[in-house]
Amino acid sequence: MTRIFLGLGSNTERDVRLRAGLDALASFLQDLCCSPVFESAPVGIKSSHFYNLVISARTDLPLAELDRRLKCIEADNGRYAPERSGLPLDIDVLLYGQQVGRFDGLVLPRAEILKNAFVLWPLALLAPTVAHPEVGKPFAELWRETHIDQQLWPVAFQWRGVELTPSELIQANPASL
Secondary structure (H helix, E strand, O other), rough: OOOEEEEEEOOHHHHHHHHHHHHHHHHHOOEEEEOEEEEOOOOHHHHHEEEEEEEEEOOOHHHHHHHHHHHHHHOOOOOOOOOOOOOOEEEEEEEOOOOOOOOOOOOEEHHHHHOHHHHHHHHHHHHHOOOOEEEEEEOHHHHHOOOOOEEEEEEEEEEEEEEEEOHHHHHOOOOOO
């Protein structure tokens, strides 16, 4: 079984799409754990705000098959529909075990880990002691050292009756917009 980390994001029907994505992932991944959910201003595009989170899980699927299934989940949620507006659901492989390099068209670890606060902060909360396979530092340390200038704050979000974002985190980091 390979430990994986996936990033999920949505700026269209955010609650519905993220829950649908999590439900679909839970149907074939094992030991699925979720980070808190964050709202962020868009980066690099003009759009409405996103909800983002990171999940960890274990899988016996080869990377290419995992990526194929993720694309199917995105498609089922309107990602590739010609009439879509916004980004209904985006699921990215951040880490697949400790693999480093280009595999089946994917570059691992995903560069966005070190570039986007909406990936690094949830990853640091979910897996604080896990080391980045290239940099060699734990994600919590990378988050403490980062100087990413992005607007981001935790938001209340429930999945299957469980609050993913602790109220203490929300209170300590109120929305800045």
